Amino acid sequence: xxxxxxSKDHRISLPxxxxxxxxxxxxxxxxxxxxxxxxxxxxxxxxCAGLRIYLGRHxxxxxxxxxxxxxxxxxxxxxxxxxxxxxxxxxxxxxxLLSS
Numbered sequence: 001x002x003x004x005x006x007s008k009d010h011r012i013s014l015p016x017x018x019x020x021x022x023x024x025x026x027x028x029x030x031x032x033x034x035x036x037x038x039x040x041x042x043x044x045x046x047x048c049a050g051l052r053i054y055l056g057r058h059x060x061x062x063x064x065x066x067x068x069x070x071x072x073x074x075x076x077x078x079x080x081x082x083x084x085x086x087x088x089x090x091x092x093x094x095x096x097l098l099s100s
Contacts, residue, residue, distance in 0.1 A: 018097035028063045031088025031098065039067075042081045047071045056084070062089075 042051060050068040056064045066084050069077035 012095060029088040029090075030093070031089040032065050033089065033092050034067075034083060034086045038081075038083055042067060042069050042083055045069050045077060045080045048077060048080070052076060062088075 017087045029044045039051075042048065051074045052068050052070050054066040054068075058064060064084055066082065066088055068082050069080050071077055
């Protein structure tokens with residue numbers, strides 16, 4: 001049996017996104033940026049149906065995100081491409097509603 005949630009539209013409006021991110025701001029990272037080539041490498045893996053994002057924390061206390069591919073059965077592709085070390089916001093923010 002597949003361990004996947006039902007398909008849905010993940011798009012939200014900018015005001016909704018801004019409110020969600022505003023509520024989370026507590027001195028930790030607010031988000032992260034990575035280059036498309038790395039995300040494409042994760043998503044281009046054979047059998048990759050989506051991605052999963054985990055919150056993580058370095059040994060020195062810095063927060064981070066860990067991204068993994070997810071296959072059609074809903075399992076993490078742990079033997080595949082894993083991403084981390086995103087450029088954190090702050091300081092790599094654009095000053096728009098999502099990061100200010």
